[in-house]
Amino acid sequence: MMSELVIQTRNLNKRYRGRSAVSNLNLEIAKGEIYGFLGPNGAGKTTTIRMLLGLIRPTEGSVQIFGKDLNKEKLNILRRVGSLVEYPSYYGHLTAVQNLETVRRILDVPRSRIDEVLDIVSLTKESKRAVKGYSLGMKQRLGIASALLGNPELLILDEPTNGLDPAGIQEIRELIREMPQRHGITVLVSSHLLGEIEQMASTVGIIREGEMVFQNTIQNLKDRASEGIRIVVSEPEEAIRVAMDQGFEGTMQQGMLQFPNLNDAQVALLVKRLVDSSHDVYRVEEKKKSLEDIFLQVIGEGGIS
Amino acid sequence: MKRFLRLLSAERVKIANIQIWLLVLLSPILAVLIGFEIDVSNDIGLWERLLLEMGMAHGLLFLPILSGLFAAFICRYEHSGGGWKQLLVLPVSRSSVYMAKFTVIAVLLAITQILFLAGVFLVGWMKGVATPIPWEFMMRSFFGGWVACLPLAALQLAVSVMWNSFAAPLALNVVFTIPNMLVINSERIGPYYPWAQPLLSMLPNSHSFGAFNLALSNLMIVVLGSFIVFFIAGWIAFRLKEV
Ligand SMILES: Nc1ncnc2c1ncn2[C@@H]1O[C@H](COP(=O)(O)OP(=O)(O)OP(=O)(O)O)[C@@H](O)[C@H]1O
Ligand SMILES: [Mg+2]
Numbered sequence: 311m312m313s314e315l316v317i318q319t320r321n322l323n324k325r326y327r328g329r330s331a332v333s334n335l336n337l338e339i340a341k342g343e344i345y346g347f348l349g350p351n352g353a354g355k356t357t358t359i360r361m362l363l364g365l366i367r368p369t370e371g372s373v374q375i376f377g378k379d380l381n382k383e384k385l386n387i388l389r390r391v392g393s394l395v396e397y398p399s400y401y402g403h404l405t406a407v408q409n410l411e412t413v414r415r416i417l418d419v420p421r422s423r424i425d426e427v428l429d430i431v432s433l434t435k436e437s438k439r440a441v442k443g444y445s446l447g448m449k450q451r452l453g454i455a456s457a458l459l460g461n462p463e464l465l466i467l468d469e470p471t472n473g474l475d476p477a478g479i480q481e482i483r484e485l486i487r488e489m490p491q492r493h494g495i496t497v498l499v500s501s502h503l504l505g506e507i508e509q510m511a512s513t514v515g516i517i518r519e520g521e522m523v524f525q526n527t528i529q530n531l532k533d534r535a536s537e538g539i540r541i542v543v544s545e546p547e548e549a550i551r552v553a554m555d556q557g558f559e560g561t562m563q564q565g566m567l568q569f570p571n572l573n574d575a576q577v578a579l580l581v582k583r584l585v586d587s588s589h590d591v592y593r594v595e596e597k598k599k600s601l602e603d604i605f606l607q608v609i610g611e612g613g614i615s
Numbered sequence: 616m617k618r619f620l621r622l623l624s625a626e627r628v629k630i631a632n633i634q635i636w637l638l639v640l641l642s643p644i645l646a647v648l649i650g651f652e653i654d655v656s657n658d659i660g661l662w663e664r665l666l667l668e669m670g671m672a673h674g675l676l677f678l679p680i681l682s683g684l685f686a687a688f689i690c691r692y693e694h695s696g697g698g699w700k701q702l703l704v705l706p707v708s709r710s711s712v713y714m715a716k717f718t719v720i721a722v723l724l725a726i727t728q729i730l731f732l733a734g735v736f737l738v739g740w741m742k743g744v745a746t747p748i749p750w751e752f753m754m755r756s757f758f759g760g761w762v763a764c765l766p767l768a769a770l771q772l773a774v775s776v777m778w779n780s781f782a783a784p785l786a787l788n789v790v791f792t793i794p795n796m797l798v799i800n801s802e803r804i805g806p807y808y809p810w811a812q813p814l815l816s817m818l819p820n821s822h823s824f825g826a827f828n829l830a831l832s833n834l835m836i837v838v839l840g841s842f843i844v845f846f847i848a849g850w851i852a853f854r855l856k857e858v
Contacts, residue, residue, distance in 0.1 A: 363704045365858040385618075389706040399698040403632050415625040416618075416705050456701070 313340040315377070316464055316496045317362065322371035324357050324520075331357045332520045335371070339498055339513070342490050346511030346528070347500040350609055354520040355500040356396060359468050362498075363393055375464065389417070392462035392495075394470055398453030402442030406433055406452050409441055410459060417460040427455040431485065447478040454485065458493075465489060467499045471506060479506065486510050504605040518609045534604060538597045539577055541567040544590040552587050553580060568597070622707055622715040626689070630719065635688055639723060642677035643730035646670070650738030661744045666735050666756060667818055673731055674760055674814030675795050681727060682767035682813075683788035685720045687781045690772070694781045699858045713772075713853045717846070720768045721761075728761045759816030762835065766809050766842040773849025776856060806834050809841055 317339040324332040332354040339345045349355050360366045362373055364384050373380040375387045400409050410424045428434045431451040436444070441452065450470060457465060467486070471479040487510045489495040501507050507514060507528075514531060516524040524531065543549045546565050553560045553567065558580055560569045572580070577594065584591055599607075646669040653668050655661055692698040702712060732753060739748075767788070774784040791810050798804055798811045805811050816834055 360700075360858070363700075365700055365703060367857075385706045385708065388704060391704070393704045395700045395704065396697055399692055399695060399701060401629050401692050404629070408628055408631070412625040412628045413705065415628065416621050416707060418621060 313342070315339065316341050316375065317345075317498065318374045319358075319362070320372050320374075322358065322361060322373065323369045324354075324361060324366065325369045330520050332361070332368075332517075335517070335520070335522055336525075337362075337515060337522070338525065339496065341496055342494070343512045344486065344490060344497045344499065344510050346504075346507030346514040347498055347517065348502070348504055348507055348514055348605065349500075349517035350502055353502075353517045353609075355502075355517060356468055357520075358517070359393075359395055359466055359498075359500060362466060363391070363395065364388065365395070389460065390462055391464045391466060392457030392460060393466040393468075394450075394453040394457050395466075395468045397472070398449055398456070400441045400449065400452065403440055405440055406437040406444075406455075409452065410456060413456050413459050419460055423459060423461070427458045430458060431455045432481075446473050447475070447481075450474060450478070450482065454482070462495060465495050465497045467497065469500055469502070471501070483510055504601050508601055516605065516608050524608050531604060532601060539569045539572045540593075540595045540597045541569070541580070541584070541591065542593040542595075543567065543584060544592070548587075549584055549589050552583060552589070556580065556583050618707060619711045619715060622711055623718060626715050626719045629692075630689070630723075632688075635685075635723070638681060638684060638688070639727050640730065642673050642681065642727060643734045645677075646673050646731055647734040647738055650734065651741075653738070653742075655742045655744060661746055662735075662739060662749050663752060665739055665744070666753065669735055669738065670731070670756070670760075670817050671814075674817040675799070676792060678724075678727075678760060678764050678813035678817075679767055679792040679795065679810045680789060682720070682724060682764045683771040683785055685723045686768050686771035686775065687785050689716050689719050689723075690775065690781065694775065694779070699856075703858050709854045709856075710850065713850050717769065717772060720772070721765060724764045724768065725761055728757050732757050756817045759835075760813050762842075763812035763816035763838050766812070766838055766845050769842055769845035769849055770809065773845050773852060776849055776853045806837050812838050 315338055317337055319335055319337040322332060322335040322337070323330070335354075335358060337358070347355055347358070357366070361368050362375070362380070364380055376390060378387055380387055401412070404412075406428065407424055410427070414421065414424060425434070428437050431454050433448065433451055433455060436448060441449065444452065450473075454467070454470065457467070465486075470486070471482050474482065483506070486497055486499060489497050499507065499511070504514075511528055513527050514524065515522055541549075542565075546562055546567060550560055550562050550567055553569075556579075558569055558572075558576070560567050562568070569580070581591055581594060649672065650665060650669045653665060655665075693702055703709065735753075736748070771784055771788055774787075775781045778784060788810075795808075795811050795814065798808045799814060805815060812834065816838065
């Protein structure tokens, strides 16, 4: 491993009455990256994050953060971590500043830090208002402000854009994206939507039914977007035989010919041969799997073929 | 210790809430209103009588109910919507969080007792009671009532931590407070019934019936014993709690 690992779990397991919520999870998050933790509802993201923060005890396995064992140095580790787990909750009768003040007193950071974090999440104007009147997006931003208060080296955010409108999602995404460069913070952010993670994460871990099914760079995932050429012709049954005779590995799906990974020359040759054997070629399309398709494939089959 | 003090000062910010102070004031104000109705023409043991009559509703109903209510209020946001998570991901040990919460409840109960006592002095002064204040009697009543509330507060905190809810234990607390009127008359059950202990400890040896006959020191042994049991049970449950 080239870069320093900020989070490393070994065979992390959590069982509830014999039912596995997380099994044999080996999470590896390097310093300075934005790690997208993906999985459908009930996959075990929140359960994993709760174990990372010491809110619940693993049934088996260990958690290392900053190279230290969470069990042994919990408070020292937590002092360097900022987090937001599921929905944030507040003292509604208090203002944003007062809510942050309750956290500030525990973390023992200077009072000026409150203004700084409010500025980072653009809540300065609303900071003197009771939090019970806040919109969901404002509450979410206050949650992030609270997570940033202690100048953390690691930020753990569990579905931070849950329930936000597109503008709100965009705003939070921008906020997260600048964490590594501007503040030197490593980020773990969970989501059940790849599209949301794609634009900010450098690495993704995909979890399905408690098991890690993919953990690599987002580029690696994109490279696996298996492309293909789809050809629509007048008589597909005969056409596929012509193609096979020419050595093209194709299949017929829904009356269309499908060929994986043909280059331009191969496409030209195939079309020529089809026309030569008097087939009418109606359409030649390039079929490109979207990342979302790959994600669905991964969580559907439990791995990338 | 430093971490505990920081936690305590964070808790202080959270109770900047008008409702909590209304709860603190409620019983002392009612006691004063009751006090104004007391006939002070008979001069013997006037202070004792004022304290007894003003303290009846306070000790019988308000102290047991407030012990539960304060415990509920102090953890209201932690119990709703993941507040425990937000608190426990901070660099704080669970033990110090539990101690800090309990300390706040104990302090609120102490303030209630101080205000009640102030109410007694106020009524006595306004009615022009001339006899000297029986300080020992007053202080014993003040501390006795306060200490006897602590097991209830600990029980409420413990049960709500175990049940993951505050409404249900709160309702239960009220349900268990109501039989107090019968229980205090029983010399056998009274001292062992946690909800009756605040009144019995506040008004020791003053009546010649039922559980009031029990010596204060015996009662305190029972109170401290149940406090230790409830407090440790809640503390362990909180340490093991899955948040
Ligand atoms: N306290 C619990 N008792 C029993 N089962 C639980 C408990 N907490 C979580 N689970 C189970 O563990 C599994 C994983 O849940 P988890 O909340 O971690 O999923 P998630 O990936 O965060 O899902 P979502 O996207 O919906 O937030 C689910 O099947 C859930 O039912
Ligand atoms: Mg979740």
